[in-house]
Amino acid sequence: MKAIAAVEVQKDVFVEWFFARPKWVQTAAARLAASRKFPSDVEIGKLADLCVAEANGVAGAVFETVPHGIFGAAVGTASFKLTKLDKVVGVNAIRHKASLDFGNSDLSVVFGMNGSGKSGYARLLKHTCGARHKSDLLPDVFSSTKTIPSCDVVISTAAGKELLQWQGDSKGFPQLRSVHVFDTAVAESYVDSKNEASYETRQMRFLTSMIKICDAVAALLSDRKGALPKKLPLVPLEYSETAAASFIAQLKDTTTSIALNDACAWTLTDDELRLETETSLKKHDVAERIKRLGLDKRTLMIFQEAYDAMKLAVSDAEVAKLVAARKDAAAKRKAAVEDAAKAFAGAALDGIGGASWSLLWEQARKYSESTAYPEAPFPVTDEGKLCVLCHQPLDDAARGRMSDFESFVKGGLESAATKAEKDYAAAIATLPRVPDQVKWDLHMEFIKVPAAVGSALRTAIGLRLEAIPKTDGAIPLPEVDWSVVDLALDATAAAQTKETAALEELAKDGKKAELEKKLKELKARQWLSQQKNAVADEIIRLAAIKRLTKAEGTTKTNVFTAKKNELANNELATGYRDRFVAELKTLGGSRLKVEPVPVSEGKGKVSFKLAIMGASKETSAGEILSEGENRIVALSAFLADITGSGQPTPFVFDDPVSSLDQEFEERVVERLVELAKSRQVIVFTHRLSLLALIEEAAGKSVALSINTLRRVGPNVGMVDTLDVRHGKPDKGFIVIRDQKLPQIRKHADTGDGGAYDAALKAACGDFRILIERTVEKILLNGLVERFRRSVQTQQIKSLAKITVDDCSTVEEMMTKYSRFEHSQSDELPGTLPSVDELSADLDVVITWIDGFKKRVA
Incomplete structure (x- = not known):
């Protein structure tokens, strides 16, 4: 008995090319070829699962292959x-x-x-x-x-x-x-x-769909990665450069549970050691205390400078200088007044050279130099100029007085008096203000001066400052006892210097740095122990991300x-x-x-x-x-x-x-x-x-x-259900007579003038077109037609039937109805025939065509 030879399926090169693709891709291709439709969201999800399983070597995944012969015959689109x-x-x-x-x-x-x-x-x-x-x-x-x-x-x-x-x-x-x-x-x-x-060829369309499937799977894998956000808290900045921070930085999906337990271990002994280290550091917090002392020293220096300046400004020596300046200004002013009295003994008014007069003269100077006569030196006594005080013309006597006044002011006594008065006013302006209550109280507290003592001192300073501008040296000024603050300042400065020296000496043995490092490591490990569950979850997440990322690599569509x-x-x-x-x-x-x-x-x-x-x-x-x-x-x-x-x-x-x-x-x-x-x-x-x-x-x-x-009218897109222009002329005339004319009469009966005119004009236009078609189809019997290259020579014999009356009938109707198909001059508008007139013409043409067709050539 002969063995039956197996039928060999011819291999498809395109299908063979798919065998080199990932197994999940082959599965997607096999399913697409079988269903001939793009996979649903659920099916894309299953393909994504296969993609992850294949990329990570998961056992038990079932894959499919693309069978040979699936592209053997073209698949047609159902006709419609x-x-x-x-x-x-x-x-x-x-x-x-x-x-x-x-x-x-x-x-x-x-x-x-x-x-x-x-x-x-x-x-x-x-x-x-x-x-x-x-x-x-x-x-x-x-x-x-x-x-x-x-x-x-x-x-x-x-x-x-x-x-x-x-x-x-x-x-x-x-x-x-x-x-x-x-x-x-x-x-x-x-x-x-x-x-x-x-x-596109079927194979190209298939590849287009496969590209879309790969993109959809890649998008789903990306979404799955996005659904795995990192929940592990960031390592606090103060725990950087510790063993705990290093463990977190090197965390991988391959980190073992043993390594995790060792890194996160925290016992009661560890907690006791942390407390002991913190207690020791409170005694030896050298760097922080030195930093604090530096700020305190600056605060003390700023207050010391302000305090010393105020103390100097209200001292007896400085007050004596102010009293002397005041007396000097008064004496010089008296001498200037007396000199003015002598110089202007014959003046019409008294007080020339006095304080009020001097102020008036200086204001007149400012007005003249800035506004009235800015181009000329004060006083302006030229011919025709006005007095800047009374705005009256200056006569010779007035010009003389103005010049004498200016000479007096510029003279030695008046000038000296003015300068002495300005110097005294400037000295008074430099006196300090009474210290702000809030800031003064803070400073008193800082140098450990009792609040009541500090407040009393501030009050005394204020009274002395208030009295200084008024004193002439005859009455003693209120006294200020600075000793309490002086002693407090010296004591505070000495204490700061002493503590700074002691701390600097303590820092030299490195004990502080050692304790700080030890405490930092302990606190970091305690923090890590509290995050153990989160760290374990992160290891799981990293493993999942790695699996998905590996799978994403097989979704590339470049091939x-x-x-x-x-x-x-x-x-x-x-x-x-x-x-x-x-x-x-x-x-x-x-x-x-x-x-x-x-x-x-x-x-x-x-x-x-x-x-x-x-x-x-x-x-x-x-x-x-x-x-x-x-x-x-x-x-x-x-x-x-x-x-x-x-x-x-x-x-x-x-x-x-x-x-x-x-x-x-x-x-x-x-x-x-x-x-x-x-x-x-x-x-x-x-x-x-x-x-x-x-x-x-x-x-x-x-x-x-x-x-x-x-x-x-305004309506377009209306189908002419009674179109007569493309059929046989004789039938077209009958349609106008038997179907369109009754509709036109109906418009007339209902009084719809617009519809009546439009329908009647359209019928007249159709009549004109049908007359042209009559020439082609009836008279010439299709011998020649518009827009047609061929000439039907076999129809030439039909021309013998045409008579002069036939030509007259066609010419008459063509002339009469051409104005309804072609535009007319505004001066000679076309007048629509009545329905009865159109009906009569239709009967004439229909009868004539019927008789013509019965003639024998």
């Missing part, structure tokens, strides 16, 4: 379609509770003239899909009502329809993240700046980033470039020398910027290309970026052919129709040419639906 935007509120000027139905067609065109609400719907789609390049979604700026934007999004999947309710503050639905919107903002982001690739960059260079970059070249060729831009260049940004992020090939200096594509070329390049980059995933994600294009010429526009239409064969494509446009080209290109190969948006 955007079916409807419903109950739109607070979006630009779009009508409240408006609705836009895309239906179930593969290609949906939303057509509308400028200002009809297309961009509002496109912006809303970008917000509901969470697009990157989206602008703020503003409400109606002309409305005072504050409304939060909201809407319902209906999507259809294989399981049926699903309703998603969106609010303005949300970030978009995860289900709609695969919907991609192309508009001007997106176009600019591709051409004018680097743009992060939105497509994933390097691997992802490698994949990007090997797969994504090359693939994106090829897709871009292919898209650019398809859209007719092969002549444009533009290429995408990958830019690595770390953490596995890969971006692309568009560069000019062969340029002599680095220049952005946006600076070189024309506006139309920029648009076609941006569209190529967008399609290359998004289609690389191969997933049938819906595309939304807001005015995709802006600034494009006819050739580019046709190429874009062909690409849009081709895209619609594999996914839903929604196009917003205001260009009839684009609509016509899409209708022709879609043909019968792609299901096409068209929504026409209108603006009626």
Whole structure:
């Protein structure tokens, strides 16, 4: 019997690469591959536990490995379609509770003239899909009502329809993240700046998720470390440089319980030794006492200096000097007065030279020199000058008197008297004040003078100071007995000197330093014994921190980033470039020398910027290309970026052919129709040419639906449910006659003039458009049509049916209704026809078309 050979599973190089990663990382990868979703917080916690267990060699941890073959087949995204935007509120000027139905067609065109609400719907789609390049979604700026934007999004999947309710503050639905919107903002982001690739291979997406998982585990481990704060108190500063402080400084997670018990040991004998040492130090606290004595000596010196100065100032010798100065000033003043009396014996007034007169003269001098005549020496006796005392003109006699007065003042006797008086006043001013009561009492206490004795001495000093300025030497001054303070000062100074000498002598044998060191060590060890439990907890905490830190080292993501960059260079970059070249060729831009260049940004992020090939200096594509070329390049980059995933994600294009010429526009239409064969494509446009080209290109190969948006008064975004412009002309005229006219008549019956005029004008405009379509579809039978390159030569024979009357009918109706489709001069405003007149014209055209179609060419 032959043995059955085992089926060999082909090895996956990418999976093999994972086998070199930590086991917990392999476990995370295996679980991610199996679940295909990012782990929950609980699952991240379990991965963190495995990470710590592996890093620290904990037995019993169960790990998983990544199986081969998990990346063998691509995993697709479930296809869906955007079916409807419903109950739109607070979006630009779009009508409240408006609705836009895309239906179930593969290609949906939303057509509308400028200002009809297309961009509002496109912006809303970008917000509901969470697009990157989206602008703020503003409400109606002309409305005072504050409304939060909201809407319902209906999507259809294989399981049926699903309703998603969106609010303005949300970030978009995860289900709609695969919907991609192309508009001007997106176009600019591709051409004018680097743009992060939105497509990644499955392996790259897997690595992106693994990076996020590692970061989440690292963050959780960091949080766990943060949840283990240090509770051990700091070693008090006074216990620094002790054995206890050294033990704390060298504390590790490996510190044993034996070492802890030895360091924290504290017995009754240790406590008795501490008390004994403290008692000894109280007797030999040399350094502290010397320091205190130094402060006391300074205090004594300051008081001694102030005391001696006061004692000298009120001494009999100094008082005698003051009395002599007073007598000298009086004598000199008397001599000056007598001299003035002689000099001015014939003066009109008495007292010249006296104290009052001298004061008056000096004040007059100050006034003259500072204010009246600052430029001339006092007294000013020039012709025409005024007296500074009476402000009267000076005659010859007055000038003479002024000069005589000044000569007298400047003379010897008066000058000597003035100086003697100033010297006496200055001497009196230097007398000390009575000592402050509080400070005096403190000083008396410091030198051990009884409070009553000190207070009596202060009172005596005050009485003597009060009497000194008044004495003339004839009456004895109050006496002050300084002896008590003198003796106290000498005794205090002697005691300080003696104690200082004794302490300095005591410090020489080093006993104090020895006792201090011994007490410091004892107190530090006692403190450490009190912290034993906290120290034990700290050892446990350090061990936990070490385990977590070791585990954190295995969460580094640099290997994933390097691997992802490698994949990007090997797969994504090359693939994106090829897709871009292919898209650019398809859209007719092969002549444009533009290429995408990958830019690595770390953490596995890969971006692309568009560069000019062969340029002599680095220049952005946006600076070189024309506006139309920029648009076609941006569209190529967008399609290359998004289609690389191969997933049938819906595309939304807001005015995709802006600034494009006819050739580019046709190429874009062909690409849009081709895209619609594999996914839903929604196009917003205001260009009839684009609509016509899409209708022709879609043909019968792609299901096409068209929504026409209108603006009626202040309301925009209104879907024209009776749109007649894109169907067959004969049916369009019938719709106007049978459906729109009854609504217009209803407005007339209810008296709603605004609605009546708007509806009637819109119907007239539709009439005008349908007349043009009649020329293309009825008269020419599709031979040539606007915005279409081809000519259907097989229809030439139908031209034989046309008569002069046919031309007249078309010309008459075209002329009559053109004024409702095109703007008119203010001087010649268009007048709306009546409902009956429009009805009659409709009957004429409908009858004529019916007859024309029955003719045989």
